[in-house]
Amino acid sequence: MLEVRNIEKYYGSKNNVTKALDRVSFSVAKGEFIAIMGASGSGKTTLLNCISTIDTVSAGSILLDGENIAELPERELARFRRERLGFVFQDFNLLDTLTLEENIGLALTINHADPQEVQKRVREAAGRLGIENELAKFPYQVSGGQKQRAACARAMVAGQSLILADEPTGALDSKASKNLLEIMSKMNRAMSATILMVTHDAYSASYASRVLFLKDGRLFNELIRAERTRQVFYHEILDVLALLGGDVSDVI
Numbered sequence: 001m002l003e004v005r006n007i008e009k010y011y012g013s014k015n016n017v018t019k020a021l022d023r024v025s026f027s028v029a030k031g032e033f034i035a036i037m038g039a040s041g042s043g044k045t046t047l048l049n050c051i052s053t054i055d056t057v058s059a060g061s062i063l064l065d066g067e068n069i070a071e072l073p074e075r076e077l078a079r080f081r082r083e084r085l086g087f088v089f090q091d092f093n094l095l096d097t098l099t100l101e102e103n104i105g106l107a108l109t110i111n112h113a114d115p116q117e118v119q120k121r122v123r124e125a126a127g128r129l130g131i132e133n134e135l136a137k138f139p140y141q142v143s144g145g146q147k148q149r150a151a152c153a154r155a156m157v158a159g160q161s162l163i164l165a166d167e168p169t170g171a172l173d174s175k176a177s178k179n180l181l182e183i184m185s186k187m188n189r190a191m192s193a194t195i196l197m198v199t200h201d202a203y204s205a206s207y208a209s210r211v212l213f214l215k216d217g218r219l220f221n222e223l224i225r226a227e228r229t230r231q232v233f234y235h236e237i238l239d240v241l242a243l244l245g246g247d248v249s250d251v252i
């Protein structure tokens with residue numbers, strides 16, 4: 001469903017060019033849970049920003065459900081993001097003046113969905129994520145973990161094809177992180193949600209079904225979990241990170 005073909009991304013001008021992505025190619029099947037890892041500056045966020053249409057590629061193409069997103073006209077980008085992509089960011093990105101219920105249903109409301117249908121879908125998603133009793137509250141009235149679960153509900157409530165998560169556990173303590181990762185892997189297994197998650201944390205990555213490693217803007221390696229337990233997979237991820245170099249204490 002997602003095909004990244006030979007993408008390159010340069011920043012800067014003539015005399016001062018940074019090659020952030022260098023001929024990166026991979027594809028993602030529906031229902032995969034993919035983690036993208038790599039040292040600081042390896043291009044993870046740039047890759048996610050290009051896929052989310054927040055940034056544009058310098059060369060190559062990105063196809064989502066067969067559609068080349070680089071060719072989408074500017075005026076269609078907002079709708080494309082709202083309808084096809086779900087976002088989960090480190091800092092939650094919920095609107096402070098809306099309740100969790102309103103936040104989760106925002107994309108549907110903007111699309112003029114029937115209010116009763118919005119309410120039904122929001123409650124269903126909230127129920128799956130265990131925040132059905134928090135819906136009337138504002139973001140400042142709930143915990144970080146609950147905020148992030150609301151962000152996950154928002155990311156899937158409109159039937160978005162792809163959930164993009166950038167360091168989703170970055171602002172959570174270890175208990176809330178574990179809880180969120182279990183929820184994400186449940187969304188992935190039970191609802192076939194397709195998830196692409198950037199993380200520098202091996203523990204978070206061990207919940208994915210496949211891990212892509214970036215080094216200096218290039219794909220360096222990939223690991224597939226297959227039937228291995230999460231614990232075994234976690235140790236394999238640490239081994240690749242050690243190979244990648246850099247400070248291991250920086251990545252666990």
Ligand SMILES: Nc1ncnc2c1ncn2[C@@H]1O[C@H](COP(=O)(O)OP(=O)(O)OP(=O)(O)O)[C@@H](O)[C@H]1O
Pocket residue numbers: 011012018019020038039040041042043044045046047200
């Ligand atoms: N807007 C920009 N202008 C110029 N250079 C940039 C810009 N954004 C990123 N870069 C450069 O591109 C490279 C990749 O950056 P990117 O943010 O994608 O890395 P990352 O792997 O997400 O790092 P981190 O883990 O620290 O967030 C880096 O060398 C960075 O300095």
